[in-house]
Amino acid sequence: MITAHLLVFVTVAEKKNFSRAAEALSLTQPAISQQIQSLEDYYGTKLFERTSKRVELTHAGEVLLPYAKEILNVSAVAKGALDDLVGKVTGKLTIGATFTIGEYILPLMLAEYTKKFPDVEVSVLIANTEEIGEKALDHSIDVGLVEGRLLHRNLHLTPLMEDEMVLFAPAGHRLVGLAVTREQLSNEPFILREPGSGTRVIAEEVLDELGVHPAKVFSMGSTQSIKEAVEAGMGLAILSKWCIRRELQFGTLAQVTPKGFRFTRPLHVLERSGHFQTKAVEEFLHLVLAFPTVQLTY
Structure with missing residues (x-):
């Protein structure tokens, strides 16, 4: 054939x-x-x-x-x-996801999807938003879940959920439990992703909105290394709440709350416009867009 x-x-x-x-x-x-x-x-x-x-x-x-x-x-x-x-519902389903979604959110979705449709062969590609868009355009993935926005006439974005970016510190830090001020935060060292990282860009946007200019900045090459560094007392950091929900639950990290401040970013489902959808893809999109809010509570 x-x-x-x-x-x-x-x-x-x-x-x-x-x-x-x-x-x-x-x-x-x-x-x-x-x-x-x-x-x-x-x-x-x-x-x-x-x-x-x-x-x-x-x-x-x-x-x-x-x-x-x-x-x-x-x-x-x-x-x-x-x-x-x-x-x-059979066949293959190839999903592209950006790092926070792919590592912390998508597994929860796939646990339900694979339970309902065990005959579907699922594979996941984790990359940045631009790469996911390219993979969608060249037919390498069926659907994408992305943190950033892409403007392309052959790509369609559907809102998925709001992702809260949080400022956090090691448990027992002196700023935990206080409505902290810009001046207090400016005196603290911060741990950010390496320059060029999308997570770094978002963290810098949060700091700009807060009007904070950190006394010192350490750069780390992964989300896990940032969390380990904060737990070790090297400084404060800013990540998606999804990334630290377990540490918050177990009490090894604690959220620091600037007075009256909350920063969110939209997450999107990305599809190629006019793309033929298999039943496996249709069912995945239906599950993702209607995923019970209670199961996404962190």
Whole structure:
């Protein structure tokens, strides 16, 4: 079937290696080579330039790739429609999520989704908002859950929820329980993500709105390292409340509350406009957009 050959073609294009594509598809490398050769014979042109270490798409291959992905998607939609006739939800679901959502929120959603639809093969890609948008446009993911906003005529954003950004300190810190002032915060060291991080940008926006200019700033390369540093007493930090909800619950971290201040950012569902949706995708979107608020309480 042509769809089987196109699946091999797309996998090789993504892996840039015949042996890794063979491993991903549970096929032998000769079988992969044979199917690519058959596809090249069918279209009458070379689709890959082969070297000893990797393969690269030719211009013809680059032209074919988005069509191949769309054909595979339509084929999955057709199968989903037939499965729907007998009440089955099957197939694959590929989700792109930004870091806070992918690490702290999406697992709660997937726990319910996979319980309801155990026959769906789910995979998750975690990246920044811009990368998720690119993956949606090139058909690499079915749906995205993002923290930032993207303006593109071929992408559609649907509001998901408001995410509260919180200022926090180690348990027992002298500012915990007080309606702290700008002056008090300006005297404290802060621990932020590295420059260029989206989380760093949001934290700096919070500090700007507070009118706070920290006495000292430490940069850390991950959310976990920030939490560990705060627990060790290095300073204060600003993260999504989702990221620290367990630490708040267990009392190892504590929220610091500037007087009369609350900062939120919107989270969105991202879809490619005009994209054919499988039943698996439809059910995931329905669950996410109607997810019970009580289960998202932190």
